[in-house]
Amino acid sequence: MSTLSPIRRTGRAARGGSPVAKPQVTGRIVFLLLAGFALLAGLDGALALLGLGAPVDSSRLTAVHGPLMVFGFVGTVVVLERAVAVRRRWAYLAPGLLGGGALALISPLPVVVGQAAFVAGSLVLLIIYAEIWRKQAAVSIAVQVLGALLGLMSTVFWLRGIGIPQLAPLLILVLVLTIAGERLELSRISPTVDPRAEQWMLAISLALGFGSVAALVWPVVGYRVLGVGILALVAWLFRHDIATRTVRSAGLPRYMAWCLLAGYGWLVVVGGIWLLRGPVYSGPAYDAMMHAAFLGFVISMIMAHAPTILPAVLRRPLPYRPVMYVPAALLHVSLLARVLVGDAYGWPAIVQWGGVFNIVAVLLFMVIAVMSVLLATAVPVLQRART
Numbered sequence: 001m002s003t004l005s006p007i008r009r010t011g012r013a014a015r016g017g018s019p020v021a022k023p024q025v026t027g028r029i030v031f032l033l034l035a036g037f038a039l040l041a042g043l044d045g046a047l048a049l050l051g052l053g054a055p056v057d058s059s060r061l062t063a064v065h066g067p068l069m070v071f072g073f074v075g076t077v078v079v080l081e082r083a084v085a086v087r088r089r090w091a092y093l094a095p096g097l098l099g100g101g102a103l104a105l106i107s108p109l110p111v112v113v114g115q116a117a118f119v120a121g122s123l124v125l126l127i128i129y130a131e132i133w134r135k136q137a138a139v140s141i142a143v144q145v146l147g148a149l150l151g152l153m154s155t156v157f158w159l160r161g162i163g164i165p166q167l168a169p170l171l172i173l174v175l176v177l178t179i180a181g182e183r184l185e186l187s188r189i190s191p192t193v194d195p196r197a198e199q200w201m202l203a204i205s206l207a208l209g210f211g212s213v214a215a216l217v218w219p220v221v222g223y224r225v226l227g228v229g230i231l232a233l234v235a236w237l238f239r240h241d242i243a244t245r246t247v248r249s250a251g252l253p254r255y256m257a258w259c260l261l262a263g264y265g266w267l268v269v270v271g272g273i274w275l276l277r278g279p280v281y282s283g284p285a286y287d288a289m290m291h292a293a294f295l296g297f298v299i300s301m302i303m304a305h306a307p308t309i310l311p312a313v314l315r316r317p318l319p320y321r322p323v324m325y326v327p328a329a330l331l332h333v334s335l336l337a338r339v340l341v342g343d344a345y346g347w348p349a350i351v352q353w354g355g356v357f358n359i360v361a362v363l364l365f366m367v368i369a370v371m372s373v374l375l376a377t378a379v380p381v382l383q384r385a386r387t
Helices: 025-049 059-063 065-086 089-106 111-135 139-159 164-187 197-217 219-240 251-277 283-314 322-345 348-386
Strands: none
Touching: 025 059, 025 065, 025 089, 025 283, 025 348, 059 065, 065 089, 065 111, 065 139, 065 164, 065 283, 089 111, 111 139, 139 164, 139 197, 164 197, 164 219, 164 251, 164 283, 197 219, 219 251, 251 283, 251 322, 283 322, 283 348, 322 348
16 A cells, blocks of 8 residues: 555565565455455445445444554555565565454454454564665654554554544554655655755654654643644645655646645644644544544545555556546545535534545545556557457
């Protein structure tokens, strides 16, 4: 899922290690299907939380909406890309456990089954990062490891009964630090990058890690640290990320850059709420914080990187098409209405309509992506048939 550019592939196994695995693409499709089920269930829960008619009317889906989206959907895709990159057969346990955990949460099984699977999948992800670190020790990997560690903490705390609103900073930072680490990796290819940029990124990431833990036991201080840390991270991204230059190009690089920069803008909303409001566990500010992070930032990252990541995972092309701008624009415009009008001024109807179009944007992008893959795969087959 990664929503990010792939980390460098590790080489063949070290002497005495396990052989490099080449799993069938069909097996990876199964993991993506599990992520897709989690996405659909999470969107169903979102409709119910908005007070609208959902295809499946289930209080359980509303209760597990957040974990389904974070670990079941995004987590499964991100970890699948890591498993592909590390090239070890055992690494596929991680996306299997996260995807299977999402399926357990959707099923009539006790919720604890899905929670335990999320804990196990997060633990295997840390083992994957240990393997990556052995081959490629770098600050960018350390930042991602910190994100994975916060992910494991959040799954353990959720298993132990701590509520999702209290765990929100941990859940947000799981994905924010993963993406930030990848952007740091890409920034190193620029000849103009400040050599101190890595140290600044590491310091910001450690501050965010400290703030997320402090927010659990000392919320007033912890959330302020988080607010300053997120705003510092946004400043770093706008200063060093290559998207600020590729946005002036054309085609896929420009599309990716627009999605990235728009996503970074939504982190300003998250940081501002944490800094100015402190702890928020419900109400309009909570809605704005969560959806600015997970829709405005994370889904925008997915839209940006899908044309480069899915081909690496599926071994099938996903060509860039200008129509991809349509769901991206719809996502951000509807989220602006939801957060800056509906949440800010207390207009529930705007929140509902914004939420509906948020869902439409996500589903529309998924349809475009699937159709693009199918069309790109079918064209060579037809060309060979004609010859």
